């Protein structure tokens with residue numbers, strides 16, 4: 299793939315997916331604990347359906363999926379004793395390879411559950427990391443996932459699970475059937491070393507990206523970032539707007555890497571549109587942190603398009619989850635205009651009624667119902683993007699003397715030059731459009747030479 303694999307003799311491609319497609323599919327049981335007093339805004343049905351979707355995202359064979367009422371979380375096993383026993387029986391009778399629990403399990407809970415059920419147990423975070431591990435394609439994605447993986451793994455003693463161990467062979471850093479217990483201590487030291495190494499490499503990746511972004515900023519092309527819950531339709535919309543063939547599928551976390559394409563808005567203005575990784579409820583902190591480099595497209599965006607699957611009954615709670623992740627990234631409706639895209643309106647029975655009762659989450663600049671599949675509303679969305687950008691930028695008339703060559707250069711690289719008068723002896727008059735991010739510098743540089751402003 300690239301040089302970094304040889305560099306340190308580590309395995310290629312970061313955490314290896316443990317599923318061997320030659321072998322039989324992994325038989326899993328899903329447990330969705332419904333904890334009393336839990337303040338989740340998602341309905342338990344939505345959570346369960348999503349958890350099944352996550353398992354299917356890496357093609358696990360879901361043998362059963364059950365909601366278990368938990369009156370009180372037990373520190374030792376999370377679930378109640380009777381429940382654990384029932385599950386253990388089920389593991390045997392259904393010949394399960396793996397149990398997935400939709401909860402944040404402590405390392406101790408995970409170990410005890412594994413011991414008492416006699417099978418490998420993974421929690422929600424581990425499953426999400428496993429999906430990301432399988433999906434990561436670019437060098438950056440691989441680095442980020444591996445870093446998140448290692449940070450998660452560091453605090454856990456991973457029990458060897460011989461069957462999986464045999465399936466996946468040796469040498470992976472994935473924790474599905476991770477290293478044997480005897481190795482753990484030395485592994486832990488290696489993990490820490492590797493974390494330092496990865497962070498260093500990600501820093502370099504970040505610098506490259508920063509340079510690329512700086513070039514775009516200099517070219518004054520605004521960035522419009524698509525964000526949203528996984529499966530909301532970001533990539534479908536991206537493809538419709540750009541004609542690009544980005545992978546879009548009914549699959550959670552279909553997209554992992556950011557893709558950027560230039561598009562032209564109806565009145566000729568160009569913007570960079572970026573498609574990004576989807577968010578999900580309880581996205582592991584380490585993962586958000588690790589993906590910061592990729593998500594810098596979002597933190598730097600001039601406009602955020604928050605894509606919501608308006609036909610999903612759970613979409614309001616999903617919308618709030620997205621705002622939470624954005625907040626972790628330091629982005630909100632206060633810092634960046636957010637336009638909500640209410641996608642999948644083709645799936646609504648009574649569109650008028652459904653949309654009348656829909657409402658934006660958080661502070662938004664505007665909302666636009668669309669269908670990425672039929673194209674309905676998409677043209678209006680482009681106009682809305684143009685208008686929102688226009689509201690932010692201002693048009694100025696400035697006068698620049700011939701001696702100030704560098705100022706003319708600055709205008710061409712940082713602003714949009716709309717027109718230039720015939721030069722006179724005193725210099726030239728320009729009409730330029732300036733984005734908010736360049737406004738301060740513009741006002742300082744052209745102080746005293748601004749002859750008119752229009753918004």
Ligand SMILES: Nc1nc2c(ncn2[C@@H]2O[C@H](COP(=O)(O)OP(=O)(O)OP(=O)(O)O)[C@@H](O)[C@H]2O)c(=O)[nH]1
Nearest residue numbers: 528529530531532533534547548551552553576670
């Ligand atoms: N009916 C309908 N389906 C849609 C629409 N937009 C997207 N979809 C479907 O929704 C599924 C998810 O679409 P994607 O574009 O992959 O969603 P995404 O937000 O990029 O998902 P991730 O990359 O997994 O975060 C696909 O099966 C799409 O065909 C729409 O407007 N109407």
Ligand SMILES: [Mg+2]
Nearest residue numbers: 532533552553
């Ligand atoms: Mg996508």
